[in-house]
Amino acid sequence: MKKIIYCGLIGLAMGCQSESLDIQANYRIRLNATYPGPTLKVHQRYSLPMELLTDSYYSEYGYQLQFYQETGLGRLEKGSDLEQLPILQKVGIPIPLGPSSWQYTPEATGTSQIVLIAQQERGYTKPDTVRFSFQVQP
Known part of the structure; x- marks a missing residue:
């Protein structure tokens, strides 16, 4: 009888364990972007090369830039001088791992700040944010 009670208590204790499906990975992605400069000219296109890096084992695809x-x-x-794809604000667009070519064109004079957020589509890694502040002159 004692064996049955002990087995029942052990079974009950093991059955009450909880497991979480919340994935908190230590893996990070890193967005390296080249700063166009502290002062820019209005309506002039500037190259904004970016490189997306990760220290995880996740695939090469499935990353977004906002x-x-x-x-x-x-x-x-997105793209070079010959082929450009306009990027909308607050809309994720696919970005590959490694280097990629981007262009930025300021459209108004004054102080300007852009924010670039790289993240994985499924959210397994922590996003990386890059901010650029500059002055746009006529």
Whole structure:
């Protein structure tokens, strides 16, 4: 009888363990972007090369870049001078691991700040944020 009670208590104790499906990975992605400079000219296109790095074992694909402008106006485009794809604000666009080519064009004079957020589509890694502040001159 004691064996049955002990087995029942052990079974009950093991059955009450809780497991969480919340994944808190230590893996990070890193967005390296080249700063175009402290002063820019309005309506002039500037190269904004970026490189996305990760220290995890996740695949090469499935990453997004989001573009925000806190102050100022401007356009971000993906690609080289020959082929550009306009990027909308607050809309994720696929970004590959490794280097990629981007263009930024300021559209108004004054102080401007852009924010670039790289993240994994499924959210397994912590996002990386890059902020650039600059002055746009006529």
